[in-house]
Structures are given as structure tokens and as C-alpha cells.
Amino acid sequence: MRARSIMVLGTSSHVGKSLLAAALCRIFAQEGYRVAPFKSQNMSLNSAVTREGLEIGRAQALQAEAACILPSVHMNPILLKPTGNMTSQVIVHGKIWGTLSAANYHLRRVSELFPLACESYQTLAFENDVIVLEGAGSPAEINLKSQDIVNMRMAEFADASCILIGDIDRGGVFASLLGTVELLEPHERSRIAGFIINKFRGDIKLLEPGIRLIEERLGKPCFGVVPYIADLSLDEEDSLGLPALDSHSDTSWQSPGTPSRPLRIAVVALPSFSNFTDFDALRAEPCVSLQFCRTPDQLAAADVIIIPGSKQTADDLYWMRSHHLDKSILSHAKTGLVVGICGGMQILGTEITDPHKMESSSTVNGLGLLAIRTSMRPDKMTRISCGHLLAPSLFGQPLSSTDVRGYEVHLGETEYLEGASPFARISADGWNGTFLDGCIADGGNAFGTYLHGIFDTDSFRHSFLIAARQFCHLAAPERLEDWRQRREQSLDRLATTVRSAVDLKTIFAFAGITCNEELQAKEDR
Structure with a gap:
């Protein structure tokens, strides 16, 4: 060493x-x-993907960014992703090693891991x-x-x-x-x-x-006292960093407002919510008010409803139905905008099957907004992907850019049904050819994609927000953020603050x- x-x-x-x-x-x-x-070991439902297509904890990816280097699987060789019932999916060197109970993992980790x-x-x-x-x-x-x-x-x-x-x-x-x-x-x-x-x-x-x-x-x-640093716009490792789900204090959600009001984006806070950092860039936009929601009342005033990634997709869909969120989303979809990311896209499809019992032992019907069905597979897809939208418009509005980029972390293999309209065509390092990704609903006001981090790319996020605001008869944004620059500034501000404090x-x-x-x-x- x-x-x-x-x-x-x-x-x-x-x-x-x-x-x-x-x-x-x-x-x-x-x-x-x-x-x-x-x-050495991280427990989180927030993960990132290295250039080689290997999965690590998101916190170590952020730290690699701070160190000005590419993330490596060696920075987080063991990642635990809780699956419920006191079990976790164990990721070793970026790949699934097994699913173990807490007791079994506790006995094996010193000798084997x-x-x-x-x-x-x-x-x-x-x-x-x-x-x-x-x-x-x-x-x-x-x-x-x-x-x-x-x-x-x-x-x-x-x-x-x-x-x-x-x-x-x-x-x-x-x-x-x-x-x-x-x-x-x-x-x-x-x-x-x-x-x-x-x-x-x-x-x-x-x-x-x-x-x-x-x-x-x-x-x-004492090496120092570091002050509280507000609005850092850097990744939180776990759900303790999320805003309180019942703290809907933004008054723009309480009244119709003016055409210049923020776009109201509701993200469904699923019990097995994964990769909630997908929405950090949206939260940073001044023309957006984003809330994490768990009740139909909280969804009622939204312009856009997003169903995020899930570690337990079928279970989260059952939870949505038990809380009547499915009815709220289907009602909203008649006149409003709906987006599904990864597991959220699977939920928007017609059916989710799990023949290998990777997450569930049953087949569950989806919400039926997208003409797709998904079957869970033993092998996880992990890769960084980029490409372009297949249509030059979104929500019926023309786009200035159709480029998309993100990373995939999913077990499901999705099949297109008759009449389905794919969302994008993508490619990935180390993979031959191109692939279809996602799906757009008939009418164009709902879409799904497997791409986590899709909103981190400025060109797509800006086009998405402009199109969504036009669809909702809201004024064009006065200002849009440069997310990469903001992250660099946040990392430098963090370092400067710590320098002066310790x-x-x-x-x-x-x-x-x-x-x-x-x-x-x-x-x-």
C-alpha cells in the first residue's frame, strides 16, 4: 500500500x-x-454507475467528483440495497452477489466480504x-x-x-x-x-x-466547528436528507397563481423510493416548486406527477393502490402531465411479472398509461447511456434539443405492445448498436424512461421545463440553471467553508x- x-x-x-x-x-x-x-460498505437505495457499468453508492460517486476523478467500483466495493423484511440485495464490486437476511449477512461479512x-x-x-x-x-x-x-x-x-x-x-x-x-x-x-x-x-x-x-x-x-451550509445542491446519501413529506409550505400550491408561478412537480414518495437524487436538478430551478408527496390531497394541485425509481416495484404499486394514489394519477393524466422513471415507468405500464421472484412472487397490473409490460430478470442492467428522443416534441410542444443522457439500474426487461411509441434511442459504452428506451403515451402527456439522472443534463431539463410550462399555460422561465456549474460551485463552496472552519x-x-x-x-x- x-x-x-x-x-x-x-x-x-x-x-x-x-x-x-x-x-x-x-x-x-x-x-x-x-x-x-x-x-468499504454502504447501505443506500441511491446508487451510481461507473463508466464500466458497475454499481456503487452515490455518495462515493459525489466524493470522486469532488476529487476530480472518475468513480470506481473500488471506492465502494460493497453496497447494500434494502429490499424489505430485514433483507438486502448485496452488491459486490458492482454486481449482484446475493440477497441476504440481516442475520445471514452479519455472519458472513467479515470472513467473506x-x-x-x-x-x-x-x-x-x-x-x-x-x-x-x-x-x-x-x-x-x-x-x-x-x-x-x-x-x-x-x-x-x-x-x-x-x-x-x-x-x-x-x-x-x-x-x-x-x-x-x-x-x-x-x-x-x-x-x-x-x-x-x-x-x-x-x-x-x-x-x-x-x-x-x-x-x-x-x-x-477539536479540529474546528463547521457552520450549517444551506442550499448546497449536493447529493444526500439517504432519505433522512429529504425534505419533510408533510412540509408543503410553498404557497404557490395553495392558489391558482399567475402565469409566472412555479411549475408544480409532485414526486410520489414511494416506500422503496430509490435514486431520489434524480430530482435535485429540478429542485434547484427557480421556475419549479417540487414536493415529495404521499397522499391524494398532496397530488391534487400538481402540474406534473412523477413516479420515481423503486427497489420493490410491485410492493410500491400495491402501496399506491392502498392509498388511492393510482386513482389520483389516472385522473390527473386526463388533463395533466405524468412521468415515470425506471420503476415508475414500469408502474405506468400494463403489467409487471416476476417469474424469478427477484422482488415479488406475483404478477401485478400496472396503471395502463403506457403500452408496455415488464418482466423482472435475475441480471441487473447497469450502464451509462446517451442518445436522442425519437420525436422532436414533448407534451405536444417543440423542443430545442432532443439529446438525453443518464444511467440505467434495473432488473426489468420491458416489452413494447402493439401501438407503443418508444421515447428515445440510446447507446452505451461497451455495448454494440443502439437500443430503444422508454415509452410515450397516446396523446403525449405521459412518458416513461429507464434513464436515471435524465434531468441532470441541462439541455433536456430546460426543454422539459419549457414544454411542461407551455402545456400548462404558464409563462416561459425567466432563468434556467447550469446544473454542472452549480455543482462545481457547491463543491468549491463546501471546501472553502471547511477550509476556513477547521x-x-x-x-x-x-x-x-x-x-x-x-x-x-x-x-x-
């Missing part, structure tokens, strides 16, 4: 580990180091100067520690110094920091170099007495590397 390493641990889930790891990746890259992220994670770490370590590791949950989950492969066992293998992150925004930060360290074994505590308090709002002077006391109790230094000179030293002269002079001042 050649690279030096540093590890970001948390007192619990959603304390900001992923974004602080991304910040360190960007800072190390800005200082001229070859840096790569690493998380940890060596594979170590191999991936060594691959990255040989190619880079520094590795930024990320833990999962808390390293002090004492009921799971004996079989844990993502926190202290991985830190020991990588010989990594660890930074412990506490989230002050949720309260109890000092107790959570102290409790975490106290529950570690002595040799594990020695790896904790110091701690960072994250998501702080308020007067830092009021916090300082607590910091001094907790430093004394822990015998560890003791980078000491963090660099614990990582086993040195600051360059400009950074060291800045820190010394």
Missing part, C-alpha cells in the same frame, strides 16, 4: 460524514494530491497519494462491532487516523461525542485524532466553553502528508 489515509467517522447516521469526506477530497485535490474516497474490501482499498492505495475513508453510522454500535467491516476494523487495516464528526443541529452533540469515544476499546480510541462539530448555527462564543470541557473529557482536540495543518499531518507553502502560511496566520 502506498497511500496515506484519514478516516471520517460519525456519532450517528446523517451527521455529515459524506459531505465532510467530499470536502476533504476536494481540498486534497486542490493542493495537488492524488486523492480517492473509500467506503472484508477481504474483498481490503483488496479494493489496496488497489486505490497503490494509485493515490491519500485515501479519504468514510465510516457508516457510528463506530460505537456495540451490538454490531464484532462483525463490523466499515468503521474501526477498516481504520485499523488502513492504519488511518480518524476524525469524529458530531452534528450539533440535532442536539446533544457533546454527549454523543463523549458516548461514542467511551464505548470504543482503548486501541480504537487511540485512532481518534480529534473531532469536528458540524452544522453549527449561532454565536461561536457561546459554544467555546463546551468545546474546552469536552476536549478535557475526551483528551482529544485546523487543516493538523489534519494534513494526521493524514501523513504536508501542507503546501501557501496553505501552511494561511494556516499559520
